[in-house]
Amino acid sequence: MKKDAQGRIHIKIVFYGPSLSGKTSTLEWLYGRLEGLDKGDFRQIKDPTGRTLFFDFLPMQAPNSAVVFDVFTVAGQDRHKKQRKVVLNGVDGILFVVDSSASQLEANIESFKELKEELGEKLGNEIPLVVTLNKRDVPDALPREELLTKIGIPEGIPVYETVAIQGAGIKRAFQTLARAILLLQLHGIKV
Ligand SMILES: Nc1nc2c(ncn2[C@@H]2O[C@H](COP(=O)(O)OP(=O)(O)OP(=O)(O)O)[C@@H](O)[C@H]2O)c(=O)[nH]1
Ligand SMILES: [Mg+2]
Secondary structure (H helix, E strand, O other), X not given: OEEOOOOOEEEEEEEEOOOOOXXXXXXXXXXXXXXXXXXXXXXXXXXXXXXXXXEEEEEEEOXXXXXXEXXXXXXXXXXXXXXXXXXXXXXXXXXXXXXXXXXXXXXXXXXXXXXXXXXXXXXXXXXXXXXXXXXXXXXXXXXXXXXHHHHOOOOOOOEEEOEOOOOEOHHHHHHHHHHHHHHHHHXXXXX
């Protein structure tokens, strides 16, 4: 959380997860479809096929409020590990986007492990964590409980099933994360 020159509070949210899990698609849906927040410029640093090279960035502000959500997505490909570390700097809350496809189980496990290594005990404590199980529409989507157990998502973390390209589940997941961060940062309440 940071204050800018105009006295606005900036909350930094990072969408983390393996490559192609749907982080950029999730942010694109919020940009295009989420009502109730004023959106700034959507910036994307990507390759010609649409895969993120460094990050996406979208600032969103609640009307008549001094709070701005600065939302970033990381680049999920293995070779961008250093870039992910930079993007995590100063993060206030994480949305971990799981790819439900059976073929991506190992990639999800690796990505969550890397996130835990970067944030340590803060993850899910000082830094609230919400998980989306994305791509629920694919034919080889693994069952919810199997994904959570194998990836090692701790008990009590809010989990939402999503289809980012259609927008299903995204609003609730984002609201839950935003609320948890605000309660913690502004009121010291851990939910
Ligand atoms: N079927 C299906 N496809 C999806 C879903 N979400 C994203 N996709 C597709 O999956 C591909 C990757 O989505 P992105 O949002 O670019 O993935 P990303 O996590 O940003 O990937 P990196 O930038 O490489 O880390 C795209 O072709 C999307 O259209 C979903 O819920 N269901
Ligand atoms: Mg991306």
